[in-house]
Amino acid sequence: MFDYTFQWKQVLARLPQMLDGAVVTMEVAVLSMILGVAFAVMLTVLRLSGSKPLVAIATTWVEVARNTPALFQIYMAHFGVASFGIHFSPFTSLLIGITFNNAGYLAENFRGALKAIPETQTRAGRSLGMTQLQAFRLIIVPQMFRISFLPMSNQMVWAILMTSLGVTVGMNADLYGVTQDLNALTFRTFELFAVAGVIFYVIxxxxxxxxxxIAARLFRY
Incomplete structure (x- = not known):
């Protein structure tokens, strides 16, 4: 028989703590996206370099990131490298794991975006006196980011949701970790995780x- 008594006031009283956790969640997600984009551009360049060793390194990164669970990547960053005497804090391990994942997916998005850009764009830049590198940096890369903008926003959403995996390596400062700790204190599981779910949804x-x-405003033409 259903006899559960909801206690929303008790949970809402702890809302400020959960919002503080949401800030940490955003910090991890934003940092992982910034680093992920930087590494993804690097991987994209390596895959275009024509050097077999560099192409192999970039391809391996992308394949591992896209074909293994994000939890595995976070575990390797925290527990895996610890076997070699390298120890990271839960925050750093979570950041490394999500960044690794972001870079792999974004590199593949960038590769697809580059395929959508006609080669004539590069030739047009060269005809204006640009070097190959200048044409790539000033003409190709801006168009690549434009085409990849919405997929990048989807990856940002995925990065936010992936932060919840940090609890498995002892991360308790983010939204999910704070909710988990509050649940251990109050045993208001449904109410706490319902509120946490709403916060994740709103973000x-x-x-x-x-x-x-932003896309509608900047990419109208």
Whole structure:
């Protein structure tokens, strides 16, 4: 028989702690995206370099990131490298794992975007006196980011959701970790995780809608 008594006031009283955790969640997600984009551009360049060793390194990164669970990548960053005497804090391990994942997916998005850009764009830049590198940096890369913008926003949403995996390596400062700790203190499981779910939903919706508005404004032509 259903006799559960909801205690929303007890949970809402702890909302400030959960919002502090949401800030940490955003910090991890944003940092992982910034680093992920930087590494993804590097991987994209390596895959275009024509050097077999560099192409192999970049391809291996992308294949591992895209074909293994994100939890495995975070575990390797925290527990795996610890076997060799390298120890990271839970925050750093979570950041490394999500960054590794982001870079792999974004590199593949960038590769697809580059295929959508006609080779004539590079030739046009060269005809204006640009070097190959200048044409790539000033003409190709901006178009690559434009084509990849919405997929990048989707990856940002995925990065936010992946932060919840940090609890498996002892991360308790983010939204999921704070919720887990509060649950251990209050045993208000349904109420706490319902509120946490709403916060996650609101954050991801804000990002998705903001990305669409930015895309509509900047990429009208």
């Amino acid at each position: 991801t919706k804000i990002i998705t809608l903001s990305a669409r508005l």
